[in-house]
Amino acid sequence: MTDVSPHELAIRMAEMARTMAQDRTLDTILTEVTSAAVELIPGVDTSGILLIKPRGGFESLAGTSDLPRDLDVLQMTFEEGPCVQAALADTIVRTDDFRIEQRWPQYSPAVQKLGVLSGLSFKLYTGDRTAGALNCFGFRPTTWDADAESIGSILAAHAASAIIATQQEQQLKAALLSRDRIGQAKGIIMERFGTDDVSAFGMLRHLSQEQNTKLVDIAQQVIDTRSN
Known part of the structure; x- marks a missing residue:
């Protein structure tokens, strides 16, 4: 050098x-x-x-x-x-x-x-x-x-x-992926239980707090139930 x-x-x-x-x-x-x-x-x-x-x-x-x-x-x-x-x-x-x-x-x-x-x-x-x-x-x-x-x-x-x-x-990619998963989970809950968007999100948040689990992980669990 x-x-x-x-x-x-x-x-x-x-x-x-x-x-x-x-x-x-x-x-x-x-x-x-x-x-x-x-x-x-x-x-x-x-x-x-x-x-x-x-x-x-x-x-x-x-x-x-x-x-x-x-x-x-x-x-x-x-x-x-x-x-x-x-x-x-x-x-x-x-x-x-x-x-x-x-x-x-x-x-x-x-x-x-x-x-x-x-x-x-x-x-x-x-x-x-x-x-x-x-x-x-x-x-x-x-x-x-x-x-x-x-x-x-x-x-x-x-x-x-x-x-x-x-x-x-x-x-950013992780945040977008999380948003998509939560959106999918809300859609499943709305279809399954006949609730609106706000109520579906409230159910996800309640489960997250109850199980001390991240919201996105709860959303993934909901998504997984659809394929079972």
């Missing part, structure tokens, strides 16, 4: 912004982000994205090689490391040399065995459901400068925006 001029950086960022405005998959956008990290940040040899789920588990996405996932596995196993710290706490976590890094006594020696000597992680503001980080690693000790942190922060913002947009799309 060679240094890029401000003009080249501006062009690359504009290209990524246009990509996000197009109908592209989340995987495609995140892959472009991690590839750009390797291309634009001097000292970065591989990059990936870690998403941590609130109820346990994680996803390792868009790695430019298999190494980022291996490093994510180590961090989740040891419950320590820069990516986890960036995802859950700090905005930027930097390690210029893992050989002298003291914050993660299990993780630091392990990554050296994999040939990684430096790292730079950026928190992804992905909303309430997930915590994430854009993670960059180098095979040599690297003194990360302000330019590296600035570029990484911009790339992390691109990645976070793509993740949030995908989450919102999924939530």
Whole structure:
């Protein structure tokens, strides 16, 4: 990786912004982000994205090689490391040399065995459901400068925006599906019991409260009775 001029950086960022405005998959956008990290940040040899789920588990996405996932596995196993710290706490976590890094006594020696000597992680503001980080690693000790942190922060913002947009799309689809199920269930109740729309919804809501079950799940149960 060679240094890029401000003009080249501006062009690359504009290209990524246009990509996000197009109908592209989340995987495609995140892959472009991690590839750009390797291309634009001097000292970065591989990059990936870690998403941590609130109820346990994680996803390792868009790695430019298999190494980022291996490093994510180590961090989740040891419950320590820069990516986890960036995802859950700090905005930027930097390690210029893992050989002298003291914050993660299990993780630091392990990554050296994999040939990684430096790292730079950026928190992804992905909303309430997930915590994430854009993670960059180098095979040599690297003194990360302000330019590296600035570029990484911009790339992390691109990645976070793509993740949030995908989450919102999924939530919208779920909401529409729920509305359709409730509508179907109301129609079944109206036909079966000769009630109006308001009364049918009231019956669904009463069953939901009585059984301490989500309204959409009660609606699905009603729909299922029609096919039995």
